[in-house]
Amino acid sequence: MPVTYLIKFQVVPERREQFLELLNGVLDAMRSEPMFHEAILHSDPTSDNRFMLYETWESHEDVINAQLQRPYRHAWHEALPTLLEQERDITIWEPLRADHRQDV
Template identity: 45%
Template sequence: MAKTSVTYVVSFEIRPGQEARFRAALDPVLDAMRDEDSFVSSALGRDAANENRFLLHETWSDEDDVTNVQLKRPYRDAMNAALDEILARPREVTVWRPLRSDG
């Protein structure tokens, strides 16, 4: 079966005053992801109009690997446990599959 690449777009809205805790929970996950074989890229941005909103793009070369392996990695546990207290509302995750790539 051919591998299917995928991009996850994750929107986070944190509670005011929680940025340091949010970054302390998320940054180690982003650092660890770089070493995964199916990892392609990630980017974290902040909403210019709302300092408590963040958007994460994660691109992976193998969607099955993400679903069956990557989401279960132990390095994600601390972040997942902390999010309930950090987030103002549940994170929103959308899944994007490529149609065209120029570059």
Template identity: 50%
Template sequence: MSVAYTITFTLRRGQRERFLRLLTEVMEAMRHEATYRGATLHEDPGDPARFLLHDIWADHEDVVNVQIHRPYRQAWHEALPDLLQGERRIEIWRPIDA
């Protein structure tokens, strides 16, 4: 069963371009993963420092045990303390058949 993640980011002042560049690199790479299903990055229309990433994967265990450890994510993970004003808010959602 697929799993969706919503991740909210609030950026430090002056980090928008670096954030977008690094995240775009990760998103481009993950599109080639077999368990990837889709992702969309959203910007808060009232606050250009807030973003929401919504991504969908085929399997949660694959995400936590394999995907987040991919080498193409290393620069992204290392940069997060400098990019973000606080911790990311990560939520996990599972689809239901209505």
């Protein structure tokens, strides 16, 4: 069953560019993973240093056992303590319904 993660980040202001550079590298690499569905990075319109990542995968078990161990994530995970003002806020969600605009 697909699983979605909502991850909120409060970034150290001086580390914003490094945060985005490292995260963009991870997002670019994730795109080719077979269990990956989608990811959407959001910015808070009231704070330049607050972000939310919406990330959907086919399986939570695959994320835990395979995806988090991928080599392209190592630099990202190692840098997080210096990039963030506080721990990430991560919540896990399972879909009940999905609606998309239909072009006529």
